[in-house]
Every structure is written in C-alpha cells, then in structure tokens.
Amino acid sequence: MTLASTTSGHLTQRQLESLLWSAANALRGPVDPGDFKAYVFPVMFFKWISDTWDHEHAQAVEAFGEDLTEEIEADYHVFTVPEGCHWSDxxxxxxxxGIALxxxxxxxxxxxxDSLAGVFGDVQWGxxxxxxxxxxMNLLNTFHAVRLDPDSVNGDMLGAAYEYLLREFAEASGKKAGxxxxxxxxxxxxxxxxxxxxGESIGDPACxxxxMLVEASNTVREHGGDPRTLRLYGQEVNLTTxxxxKMNLYLHGLQDFRIVRGDTFSDPKLLDGDALQAFDIGLANPPFSLQNWGADAxxxxxxxxxxxxxxxAKNGDFAWIQHLLSTMKPGSGRVGVVMPHGVLFRGGxxxxxxxxxxxxxxxxxxxVIGLPPNLFYSTSIPVCLLIFRDQKPAERVGKVLFIDASARFQAGKNQNTLSEEDVQVINAAYKRAEDLDGESExxxxxxxxxxxxxxxxxxxxxxRYIQTEATAEVDVEAALASYYEAREALRATETVLDEKLKAAGFNA
Known part of the structure; x- marks a missing residue:
C-alpha cells in the first residue's frame, strides 16, 4: 500500500486491515508470530494517540487562533503527550x-x-x-504511512480493525490463543x-x-441504547493481555471502564470497600481446569x-463459577460462563x-447450553454455557433449562463457527424455553x-435429560474425564509403589 492511497481521504476497512497485517508481517522472521501482538498493538495505539492529539490540536487552533493557551488546549485533549514523546519524535x-520508543x-x-497505566505492556523495545x-523500523514505517485520526479513519473502523488483528494473531498463536x-x-x-x-455494570474476572466487554457495548448500541452509560470492569492476570x-476498549470509543491486572483468586482488585464489587452482569471464558489456582487459601x-x-487443587473451574456468583448483584444480577462439560458431571x-x-x-x-465441538483455538472439546440468574422468572423457578445446540454450527477447515443465524436460533430457544415438536431448527x-x-x-x-445422537457423542467427554482421572490415580499409586520398593532395596 502506498502513502498516497492512505492519506487521500478516508481509508476503507479492507485497506486499514491490509495495512495493519502488513505491519505484523514486518516483524516476520526475528519475531515469533505468537508474539506479534505484544509489538504491533502498542505501536498502533501510540500512532493513534499521536494522530488524535494532532487532530485535537488543530481543532483548538481553529477555535482560538492566536488566543490559544496551554490551559485552553488541555481541555481539547483526551490524553497528554509530553514534549518529545510524539510519534514524529x-x-x-x-x-x-527502540530506546527512544x-x-x-x-x-x-x-x-x-489514571487512564494509561501499563497500557503499553512490558516489551523491552531497546x-x-x-x-x-x-x-x-519496518514496523514503524508501515504505520507511518497512514493517519489514524478521526478525519482519516471512519467511525468504528479502528475497533473493527483491532478485532481483525486479534483474530489473525489468534490464528498464528494456535492453542496459546485461548x-x-x-x-x-x-x-x-x-x-x-x-x-x-x-446503565448496567458488567464485570469479567478473566477478561x-x-x-466480552466490547461485545456488551456493541449489543447495547445495536438495540438503540447508549453504550457510554455502561460501566465496564475486567481483571486479567497477564500483563500483555x-x-x-485497555487498548481494545479505547479503540472502540469506550472510556468509562476499568481494567486491572492481577490474579482474580489470590488478589481480586474489583472491590467495593472490603467486599467484592457486585455487577448486573458477570461473564467470563476463564482458563479451563486450571491447576495450582490457590485452593489452600x-x-x-x-x-x-x-x-x-x-x-x-488441580481444577479451578468451580472457583471461577463461585467467584462470579459472589459478584452477582441482588435482584438484577445474571452470570454467564463458558465451561468444559466436565463441570456438569464430575464427582468428589x-x-x-x-x-x-x-x-x-x-x-x-x-x-445449561451445550455448544458444538471445535469452536475454540485452545481445545477441540465441546463446551457449554452456564447461565445463572439471581431472580429467575416465575415459570423457571425450581427448574433448569437444558439446550443441546451441538448440531448448530458451520464447519470450517481448522475450527467450526456459529453463524449469525445459529446465534439467533439458540438465543430464541433460550428465551422461549420450549421445544417445538421435540426439535426446533x-x-x-x-x-x-x-x-x-x-x-x-x-x-x-x-x-441425561436430552437423548440425541449429538449428546451421545458429547458423553464421550464424560468417559474421557473418568479415564484421565483413573489414569492419574494409577500414576499416583505407581509412584508410591516405586518409593516403597526403593526403600526396601529393590532397584528398577
């Protein structure tokens, strides 16, 4: 893409995405594709901040001319860019x-x-x-060829382009994408x-x-609401992530949010005084079957x-569920969490x-909503959605709705996907809570x-509650879970036996 094609008016979505992917490819060779995100996103965000600062400065000059003062101009800027720290510098x-950057x-x-602490991650640029x-320099020069201010990039294009890069980086990262x-x-x-x-508050403890926070904003906007009234909160243990x-939310035009870094189990930071903060909606796709998650504490x-x-101690799935339920606001609260099917039947x-x-x-x-297999980068097993509500509708009190949606998907080369029609059908079935002649779409x-x-x-x-060929296939996971648990028990027994044999003077 040439400089002329990117500076004459607005970029198209395809042009912007092509340019951003070119920026990632500028790193190919010395940088592992799984690490592209740690370098590309901070540079993209830095360019956006600088270009937006220039745009705001031009607005201030146009409004006040020679009467413009530093105090007046400060009101025009969302972020402060210290002298010598602009993109051009x-x-x-x-x-x-790298040292200068x-x-x-x-x-x-x-x-x-208050707004940008830790936003650029911990890359050692020098x-x-x-x-x-x-x-x-290849990375910087790729971004230098385009302006990312509001005059050059339409509406939600930056947010959509950011999501495009996230998908591409997830593809490149394989199982680590999870x-x-x-x-x-x-x-x-x-x-x-x-x-x-x-106006609702939304929290994601594994954001x-x-x-998920961006999607909540998009959903409110699509239904005619003002997403700026939402209060969005997230906690994430990984610094880069x-x-x-933070960058994702800013580039989607959101500012009233709080993203904190830390371990949700040992150091929850979304608090209201000495108590956990309560949310109208809690939602998460936490790491499945997390080991060493801190059971002792x-x-x-x-x-x-x-x-x-x-x-x-070797499986934190129900720790995530109990954490989310502990943050559910009385009355209005609801929780949705992605989980492996093992949480539905494991014993002990x-x-x-x-x-x-x-x-x-x-x-x-x-x-309990069973989804198709092979939807995720990190695992091919089928997963389920667990939906909790502090106050169920009267007709659902004392009941649980089971939905088998495992047959609703679009087959892909590497992964299956849910189409917009699939999403609409599953959502409608959840709201209806009635089967149509035993099967509906x-x-x-x-x-x-x-x-x-x-x-x-x-x-x-x-x-156990819906008998179909698809659920019979999903039941294979139950058998596999039992097999893995039995194998772990066997290994533990063998270890004890080996130790006793050695103590008795028998060598392998």
Whole structure:
C-alpha cells in the first residue's frame, strides 16, 4: 500500500486491515508470530494517540487562533503527550530507535496515570536481540504511512480493525490463543443471552483482550441504547493481555471502564470497600481446569467465595463459577460462563459444590447450553454455557433449562463457527424455553424440574435429560474425564509403589 492511497481521504476497512497485517508481517522472521501482538498493538495505539492529539490540536487552533493557551488546549485533549514523546519524535530517531520508543511510551503512561497505566505492556523495545533495529523500523514505517485520526479513519473502523488483528494473531498463536481470545461468535451468543441494558455494570474476572466487554457495548448500541452509560470492569492476570484489553476498549470509543491486572483468586482488585464489587452482569471464558489456582487459601477466603466448598487443587473451574456468583448483584444480577462439560458431571468435591449450587435455597442456575465441538483455538472439546440468574422468572423457578445446540454450527477447515443465524436460533430457544415438536431448527431443549436432577444425584450431563445422537457423542467427554482421572490415580499409586520398593532395596 502506498502513502498516497492512505492519506487521500478516508481509508476503507479492507485497506486499514491490509495495512495493519502488513505491519505484523514486518516483524516476520526475528519475531515469533505468537508474539506479534505484544509489538504491533502498542505501536498502533501510540500512532493513534499521536494522530488524535494532532487532530485535537488543530481543532483548538481553529477555535482560538492566536488566543490559544496551554490551559485552553488541555481541555481539547483526551490524553497528554509530553514534549518529545510524539510519534514524529520517535520516527525521526535514526539510531537506537527502540530506546527512544520505550522512553516515549513510559513517559506517556506516566503523564496519564489514571487512564494509561501499563497500557503499553512490558516489551523491552531497546533489546535488539529480540527486535532488531531493521525490524522495528519496518514496523514503524508501515504505520507511518497512514493517519489514524478521526478525519482519516471512519467511525468504528479502528475497533473493527483491532478485532481483525486479534483474530489473525489468534490464528498464528494456535492453542496459546485461548489465553487472550474467545471466538467472537461465542462471545456474541453469550452476551445476547445476558442481554445488557444501558446503565448496567458488567464485570469479567478473566477478561483476556476485553472482547466480552466490547461485545456488551456493541449489543447495547445495536438495540438503540447508549453504550457510554455502561460501566465496564475486567481483571486479567497477564500483563500483555491486560494492556491489549485497555487498548481494545479505547479503540472502540469506550472510556468509562476499568481494567486491572492481577490474579482474580489470590488478589481480586474489583472491590467495593472490603467486599467484592457486585455487577448486573458477570461473564467470563476463564482458563479451563486450571491447576495450582490457590485452593489452600480459599478455605479461608476473606470474600466468602467458597460458600459451596473449596474446589479441587488441580481444577479451578468451580472457583471461577463461585467467584462470579459472589459478584452477582441482588435482584438484577445474571452470570454467564463458558465451561468444559466436565463441570456438569464430575464427582468428589465438584459434585458436592454442584449439589450446593442446585439446592432449592440457591436455585440460581437457569440454563445449561451445550455448544458444538471445535469452536475454540485452545481445545477441540465441546463446551457449554452456564447461565445463572439471581431472580429467575416465575415459570423457571425450581427448574433448569437444558439446550443441546451441538448440531448448530458451520464447519470450517481448522475450527467450526456459529453463524449469525445459529446465534439467533439458540438465543430464541433460550428465551422461549420450549421445544417445538421435540426439535426446533436443529436444537433440542427441555425444561427440567430440580426433582429429576436430584434423582440423578445432581448430575447435569445434558445427555441425561436430552437423548440425541449429538449428546451421545458429547458423553464421550464424560468417559474421557473418568479415564484421565483413573489414569492419574494409577500414576499416583505407581509412584508410591516405586518409593516403597526403593526403600526396601529393590532397584528398577
């Protein structure tokens, strides 16, 4: 793409996406594709801040001319750009450009502590072993060929282009993509089901790149509401990913949000005084079956999140669920979480927690929705959505809605996807809660009394309540889970036996 094609008026979406992907490809060779995001997004955001600052400066000059003062101009700027820290200052540095870039980004963060703290991540820009001068200049020059101010980039184009890059980086990252990216069709479905309304608070305790918070904003806008009235909150343990989330929200035109970095289990930072902050909507796609998540400390959790028991040390799935339920606002609160099917049937401590969550005095679980296999980058197993509501509709009290949507997908080469029609059909079935002649548009669903679930010893396996070929295939995961648990037990027994044999003088 030439400079002329990008500076004469507005870019098209395709042009912008092509340019951004060219920026990523400028790093190919010295930088692993899985690490592109750590370099490309901060540079893109820096260019956007600088170009937007220029745009705001021009507006101030046009309005006040020679009467313009620093105090007046400050009111025009969303972000402060310290002297010597503009894009032009860095691009004109011909030697040790990485050091100049790193200093500029640090000073911009320091000048905007409330809004930009940590937003540029922790890349060592001056380390030429990781990022040679030639690769950095290729990256900078690619962005230098385009302006990202409001006069050059239409409306939501930047946000959409950012999402485009996230998808491309997820493709390049393979299974590691699950650490920061949930396929947007899954996010779209979950948010549609939770139905965010203007003025509500929304929290994601494992927010990754912030896609669920962005989707909530988009959904409110699509339904005629003002997304600026939403209060958006997220926590993310990974520094680079939390920075990506902040940039994502800003580039989607959102400013009233709070993204914090830290371990949600050991150091929850979304607080209201000494208590967990409560949200109208809590939603998450947390890491599945997280090991070493901090079970020991949860027995005495100061926030009372172990209200149904402490999950196994080697599997934090129910810790995420209990955390989300602990942040559900009384009355209006609802929660949606993506989980592996194992949470529906695993026994032991998890079975006891599941029983506690289903008992009549809690009765918060509204729906279990089984999704198709191979939707995610990080796993090919089928997953489910668990929907909780603090106050269920009267007709759903004492019941759980089961939906088998495993046949609703579009087959892909590497992954399956949900089309917009798939999302609409599943969402409509959730709201209707009635099957049509046993099957509706490729779906099976059933509203089940808690009494029947109790008779099944609180097993929520969809195949127990809806019998189809698809659910029979999903039941394979139950068999695999039992197999893996038995294999772990066998290994532990073998280890003990080996130790006893060695102690008795027998050598392998």
């Amino acid at each position: 860095v691009i004109e540095t011909s030697q040790q450009t 790193g200093k500029a980004l640090q000073r911009i963060q320091a000048a905007n502590p 380390n030429q072993d990781r990022l040679p001068q030639s690769a950095l 650490e920061f990216f949930t396929p947007r069709h899954v996010v779209h479905l979950l948010v549609r089901i939770l139905d965010p309304q203007p 990754g790149s912030g896609g 939390s920075a990506i989330a 949860w027995a005495h959790d100061p926030f009372g999140r172990a209200f149904c028991g402490v999950p196994p 401590k998890e079975g006891a927690i599941r029983r506690c969550l289903l008992e009549q005095d809690k009765d918060k679980l509204e729906a 490729g779906l099976h669903l059933r509203l089940v009394d808690l009494g029947e679930i109790t008779d099944n010893e609180y097993d929520l396996n969809i195949g």
